Amino acid sequence: MHIVVCIKQVPDSAQIRVHPVTNTIMRQGVPTIINPYDLFSLEAALAIRDEHGGTVTVLSMGPPMAADSLRRALSIGADRAVLLTDRFFAGSDTLATSYALATAITKIASDQPVDMVFCGKQTIDGDTAQVGPGIARRLGFHQLTYVESVETIDRARRTVIVRRRAEGGVQVLRSELPCMVTMLEGSAVVRRGSMADALRAARADVTTWSAKDAGIEDISQCGLRGSPTVVRKVFAPQPRKEKAVLIEASAHDPVHMAEATIDTLFAALPGLNAELHAAAAR
Amino acid sequence: MSNEAPRSAAKKQLPEHFKAYTGVWVYIELERGQVHSVSWELLGEGRKLADQLKVPLAAVVLGPPDGSARAAVADSFCYGADRAYLMESALLADYRNEPYTRAMTDLVNTHKPEVLLLGATTLGRDLAGSVATTLKTGLTADCTELAIDAERSLAATRPTFGGSLLCTIMTLNVRPQMATIRPRVMAMPQRVDAPVGEVVEVPFDMAEDTIITKVIDFIADSSRDKVQLAYADIVVAGGLGLGNADNLRHVRELARVLGGEWGCSRPLVQKGWAPADRQIGQTGKTIRPKLYIAAGISGAIQHRVGVEGADLILAINTDKAAPILDFAHYALIADAAVALPALTTAFARRLGPAVRLAG
Numbered sequence: 203m204h205i206v207v208c209i210k211q212v213p214d215s216a217q218i219r220v221h222p223v224t225n226t227i228m229r230q231g232v233p234t235i236i237n238p239y240d241l242f243s244l245e246a247a248l249a250i251r252d253e254h255g256g257t258v259t260v261l262s263m264g265p266p267m268a269a270d271s272l273r274r275a276l277s278i279g280a281d282r283a284v285l286l287t288d289r290f291f292a293g294s295d296t297l298a299t300s301y302a303l304a305t306a307i308t309k310i311a312s313d314q315p316v317d318m319v320f321c322g323k324q325t326i327d328g329d330t331a332q333v334g335p336g337i338a339r340r341l342g343f344h345q346l347t348y349v350e351s352v353e354t355i356d357r358a359r360r361t362v363i364v365r366r367r368a369e370g371g372v373q374v375l376r377s378e379l380p381c382m383v384t385m386l387e388g389s390a391v392v393r394r395g396s397m398a399d400a401l402r403a404a405r406a407d408v409t410t411w412s413a414k415d416a417g418i419e420d421i422s423q424c425g426l427r428g429s430p431t432v433v434r435k436v437f438a439p440q441p442r443k444e445k446a447v448l449i450e451a452s453a454h455d456p457v458h459m460a461e462a463t464i465d466t467l468f469a470a471l472p473g474l475n476a477e478l479h480a481a482a483a484r
Numbered sequence: 485m486s487n488e489a490p491r492s493a494a495k496k497q498l499p500e501h502f503k504a505y506t507g508v509w510v511y512i513e514l515e516r517g518q519v520h521s522v523s524w525e526l527l528g529e530g531r532k533l534a535d536q537l538k539v540p541l542a543a544v545v546l547g548p549p550d551g552s553a554r555a556a557v558a559d560s561f562c563y564g565a566d567r568a569y570l571m572e573s574a575l576l577a578d579y580r581n582e583p584y585t586r587a588m589t590d591l592v593n594t595h596k597p598e599v600l601l602l603g604a605t606t607l608g609r610d611l612a613g614s615v616a617t618t619l620k621t622g623l624t625a626d627c628t629e630l631a632i633d634a635e636r637s638l639a640a641t642r643p644t645f646g647g648s649l650l651c652t653i654m655t656l657n658v659r660p661q662m663a664t665i666r667p668r669v670m671a672m673p674q675r676v677d678a679p680v681g682e683v684v685e686v687p688f689d690m691a692e693d694t695i696i697t698k699v700i701d702f703i704a705d706s707s708r709d710k711v712q713l714a715y716a717d718i719v720v721a722g723g724l725g726l727g728n729a730d731n732l733r734h735v736r737e738l739a740r741v742l743g744g745e746w747g748c749s750r751p752l753v754q755k756g757w758a759p760a761d762r763q764i765g766q767t768g769k770t771i772r773p774k775l776y777i778a779a780g781i782s783g784a785i786q787h788r789v790g791v792e793g794a795d796l797i798l799a800i801n802t803d804k805a806a807p808i809l810d811f812a813h814y815a816l817i818a819d820a821a822v823a824l825p826a827l828t829t830a831f832a833r834r835l836g837p838a839v840r841l842a843g
């Protein structure tokens with residue numbers, strides 16, 4: 203089995219700040235992490251490799267420093283890492299990103315055919331959940347999103363059975379390799395990685411490809427030029443005209459505080475009192 | 485969407501062959517005989533866009549020939565559609581990416597809409613991603629606001645990374661302009677009975693043996709443990725200001741006395757204090773209750789966009805300067821761990837013997 207896992211390096215959302223005057227995101231000094239959702243996919247891929255044998259290649263598109271995330275994936279247990287980095291990729295939206303990644307996967311497959319591609323359910327910065335389906339479409343792979351678990355893989359028949367989260371239930375799907383899978387969060391406990399993997403990762407080379415190295419011929423499909431969407435404006439939400447009305451009550455007298463609050467709510471929402479009584483009587 | 489600086493300089497230069505694209509489409513999500521209510525919400529929103537553009541509003545219904553798709557078409561007219569595109573085929577009985585992507589892209593290529601809206605559900609997101617890639621067009625996910633600009637383009641606004649910003653994204657030079665919108669973000673339109681619109685029936689020519697993926701089972705969620713958070717009239721939620729996981733019980737108890745549902749902010753899910761299906765906000769549930777009580781929640785944009793549809797918001801917070809006071813209607817400046825149990829007791833007393841406290 204040869205499995206490619208797409209991981210994105212993202213700023214740690216817990217530590218990001220917005221510049222109060224310019225309304226831009228202040229990225230300087232913000233630590234980066236592997237997109238948390240991608241780790242569940244990495245774990246699923248490693249589990250399949252452990253059971254069936256084979257190779258897990260991690261792939262990322264980003265600035266040179268994204269190599270850190272790839273090295274981290276190697277320390278968790280991935281076998282090979284490829285970084286796509288080129289100024290042509292700057293400003294890519296999801297369509298352009300899926301083009302670059304799918305082309306790189308085709309190139310990776312020319313050495314060793316790819317049976318499965320794993321993507322995260324979504325990223326915490328782009329947060330679109332589109333890149334995975336985009337890659338599947340471009341590669342002509344079967345698309346299996348929101349997967350809770352990969353149940354069985356029959357390598358001889360090249361079939362795969364997964365449980366997929368749908369609205370109102372779980373679909374059990376049988377599909378074929380090659381396929382693109384996105385895993386649901388919480389689908390597995392992500393392993394820590396062994397000491398041996400950590401040592402290997404420290405020494406390992408991350409293969410770095412430019413657009414040309416990755417076999418990308420049509421630069422106009424990359425970066426800003428290849429992105430049909432444009433960000434028109436970034437802005438802070440409008441505050442409501444009036445700020446919240448403070449409920450006057452002594453913080454030292456919880457009973458009074460509660461009574462004052464309930465009086466306020468009942469006055470503000472006519473009918474609430476009656477509805478609550480009706481519901482309570484049921 | 486790119487995370488780079490806005491390119492407001494980008495000019496609209498719509499290629500000639502896209503100029504024929506007209507009309508607003510809403511994909512009606514029919515699964516296992518039922519239409520997801522987000523589809524009606526989107527028809528309500530689509531109506532406004534279509535009226536502004538002075539073009540028809542169309543519903544797109546894909547489904548099996550068992551009557552359910554036709555029923556969905558009839559309902560679409562009651563929720564404001566002028567026209568419906570209907571594809572009926574046994575191959576469309578269960579949602580599968582392959583046939584649905586094929587059906588939708590064929591419809592778009594033949595009938596050429598300028599705007600295509602889908603619900604941001606597991607189905608809608610799965611379908612939208614592959615349809616947009618096939619059509620090589622732009623798709624803006626999880627929008628919270630839609631508008632038409634002076635040049636008749638769709639301006640799709642969504643929260644962006646960073647905690648307090650929104651961004652407006654446009655697809656200037658490709659059609660259709662696609663967007664997904666989460667359930668409960670848009671208001672449910674009034675249902676008007678009996679109008680009849682135009683039905684365009686389109687044959688679906690795919691053979692089952694060319695579709696590789698098969699649905700071999702469907703395990704329905706038992707309705708009992710499905711959280712009804714998105715549809716509750718009263719929601720009480722807690723955030724990091726609760727201080728510890730144990731204090732979440734005050735949130736649950738107040739919700740129970742009020743006959744409502746309970747929820748939380750995202751950090752509580754990340755800390756393992758609450759399950760993911762209780763999270764409210766951009767990456768959790770969007771709610772539209774009559775009353776929302778937010779205790780110990782600061783009101784970051786990703787939380788705010790999930791609760792703005794509430795009729796009345798009460799914030800309980802120790803900090804008068806918390807951003808939630810910018811959009812809450814009332815605020816109680818108090819310790820949530822004290823105020824919540826006090827409210828529970830006081831409500832229980834007023835509501836009388838029918839409400840028991842512990843249980």
Ligand SMILES: Cc1cc2nc3c(=O)[nH]c(=O)nc-3n(C[C@H](O)[C@H](O)[C@H](O)COP(=O)(O)OP(=O)(O)OC[C@H]3O[C@@H](n4cnc5c(N)ncnc54)[C@H](O)[C@@H]3O)c2cc1C
Nearest residue numbers: 723724725749750765766767768780781782786802803820
């Ligand atoms: C891509 C992305 C998606 C996100 N999606 C979501 C989402 O869907 N939902 C979501 O909620 N967040 C989401 N977030 C996180 C969001 O940005 C905030 O970090 C989060 O909402 C903050 O949670 P909080 O209000 O509970 O905690 P804090 O921001 O830490 O606020 C705690 C509040 O409690 C108050 N407080 C402290 N002590 C007390 C006390 N004793 N009694 C009463 N009040 C007290 C404080 O004054 C403060 O206002 C997302 C972030 C990103 C980057």
Ligand SMILES: Nc1ncnc2c1ncn2[C@@H]1O[C@H](COP(=O)(O)O)[C@@H](O)[C@H]1O
Nearest residue numbers: 208263321322324325328330331332333
């Ligand atoms: N720049 C990137 N490099 C590698 N993988 C990516 C990149 N962007 C997105 N992905 C993959 O696509 C998934 C969905 O991303 P998104 O559409 O941005 O929510 C992510 O979880 C990753 O697996």
